[in-house]
Amino acid sequence: MKSAARAAAALPRPYSRLFSRSDKKRRVVLVPNLSRSFSTMASAVFRSLGYRSVPLPLADQQAQHLGKRFVHNDACFPAQINIGECLRFLSTGAAAPGEVALALAKNCEDCRAGQYFALARKALDDAGYPEVAILTTGADRKHIHPGFSSGLRYQLRMLWGMAVTDALDAMVRATRPYELTPGCADLAYEEHLDKISRALEHGAKKACAALGDAVRAFNDVPADRSRKRPRVLVTGEILMNYHETANRQLVRYLEKNGMEVLLPDIVTFFRRQVIVDKDMARRGLARRPVTKRMVAEALDGAYRHVVGKVELIYKHFRFYEPRPAVSELAASVAGFVDTAIMAGEGWLIPAEIMHYARKGVTSFVIIQPFGCLPNQITGRGIIKPLKERFPHINILALDYDYDVSMANLENRLQMLVMAAKQFT
Numbered sequence: 217m218k219s220a221a222r223a224a225a226a227l228p229r230p231y232s233r234l235f236s237r238s239d240k241k242r243r244v245v246l247v248p249n250l251s252r253s254f255s256t257m258a259s260a261v262f263r264s265l266g267y268r269s270v271p272l273p274l275a276d277q278q279a280q281h282l283g284k285r286f287v288h289n290d291a292c293f294p295a296q297i298n299i300g301e302c303l304r305f306l307s308t309g310a311a312a313p314g315e316v317a318l319a320l321a322k323n324c325e326d327c328r329a330g331q332y333f334a335l336a337r338k339a340l341d342d343a344g345y346p347e348v349a350i351l352t353t354g355a356d357r358k359h360i361h362p363g364f365s366s367g368l369r370y371q372l373r374m375l376w377g378m379a380v381t382d383a384l385d386a387m388v389r390a391t392r393p394y395e396l397t398p399g400c401a402d403l404a405y406e407e408h409l410d411k412i413s414r415a416l417e418h419g420a421k422k423a424c425a426a427l428g429d430a431v432r433a434f435n436d437v438p439a440d441r442s443r444k445r446p447r448v449l450v451t452g453e454i455l456m457n458y459h460e461t462a463n464r465q466l467v468r469y470l471e472k473n474g475m476e477v478l479l480p481d482i483v484t485f486f487r488r489q490v491i492v493d494k495d496m497a498r499r500g501l502a503r504r505p506v507t508k509r510m511v512a513e514a515l516d517g518a519y520r521h522v523v524g525k526v527e528l529i530y531k532h533f534r535f536y537e538p539r540p541a542v543s544e545l546a547a548s549v550a551g552f553v554d555t556a557i558m559a560g561e562g563w564l565i566p567a568e569i570m571h572y573a574r575k576g577v578t579s580f581v582i583i584q585p586f587g588c589l590p591n592q593i594t595g596r597g598i599i600k601p602l603k604e605r606f607p608h609i610n611i612l613a614l615d616y617d618y619d620v621s622m623a624n625l626e627n628r629l630q631m632l633v634m635a636a637k638q639f640t
């Protein structure tokens with residue numbers, strides 16, 4: 217026993233490069249993409265807290281190739297995408313490895329999303345960049361980033377940022393299919409994503425004012441919604457939902473084929489934890505239930521306040537439609553999926569499908585990385601019982617990995633598009 221402990225002690229530290237306090241001023245924090253607006257916003261949040269930070273470019277073919285090469289082939293495609301984005305950036309010589317740190321999400325302890333930092337460390341070391349530090353947005357149990365903590369200030373600013381960029385993303389998706397001059401909605405999006413992220417560096421009030429400007433700009437984009445297109449909800453694994461190059465430009469493909477695309481809000485994904493914590497505490501399924509419930513109540517209050525304030529601004533958008541509240545979504549899966557199932561997107565996938573099916577949407581695409589067990593269960597696995605409840609809807613499940621191209625997906629997507637057009 218003692219010799220095993222001695223042997224373990226003799227091993228080199230797995231995380232020898234730490235993100236220290238002095239790195240806050242020295243290193244540039246690289247933020248990979250969940251969506252473009254998310255990484256642009258998250259990078260602005262880092263800057264507002266005194267860090268130097270830039271968003272990474274969206275993964276191109278080379279980034280995906282590097283991700284596949286240096287992250288184990290069996291690991292999640294989203295990990296390959298985000299780590300590949302960092303490797304690609306470093307391969308261009310745009311920054312010295314000793315002067316950057318990679319920021320990675322760590323938000324699901326039950327599946328591999330909680331372990332991306334370990335995959336990234338190995339990939340960076342193997343690719344010849346051991347000097348790059350890593351920081352994560354979750355609990356730092358391995359003590360790899362003493363110079364960063366995702367404390368209350370960070371979380372609140374991220375919450376404002378997510379709520380504002382969710383509204384911006386919803387506006388471009390509601391306007392682009394109906395614009396009279398191609399490219400106008402994208403132009404408004406680019407201009408106001410930049411303005412919102414710069415405003416966010418100066419606080420939530422400025423970000424809200426910038427969102428107000430964006431609403432007015434989108435209201436001025438010439439558009440004709442007199443003939444509504446069939447709508448399709450794209451839902452599934454969070455990165456695959458929003459990451460344009462990872463999902464092979466799925467949203468634009470569906471728009472080009474005459475559809476209007478709906479996506480869930482990113483803020484909903486994070487708020488779900490609070491709802492579940494409250495429920496688990498109430499059912500006695502959590503440790504220290506009283507404390508857990510009090511913390512969850514306080515966090516839920518913060519979510520309510522921020523989302524409510526942003527909604528007041530977003531309501532002035534001419535094509536405004538209220539988005540479903542998380543508590544409403546959780547209630548809708550009662551007796552269908554237990555809300556304690558949180559791995560991956562958990563019960564959110566069936567909840568969102570049921571919500572929009574009740575609102576008259578008949579087409580749904582569930583997208584997930586190939587081999588993503590949690591979302592295979594609450595994604596593909598719930599299609600049959602959902603179809604029993606809503607026999608008139610079409611649900612298409614698509615699996616993605618490095619080798620998937622739009623040509624592989626097109627036949628199945630075309631069947632969905634044709635069926636949707638028959639119903640309108």
Ligand code: SF4
Pocket residue numbers: 292293294324327328329330453559560561585587588589590591
């Ligand atoms: S949800 Fe799926 S793809 Fe995402 S980290 Fe978990 S296992 Fe991987």
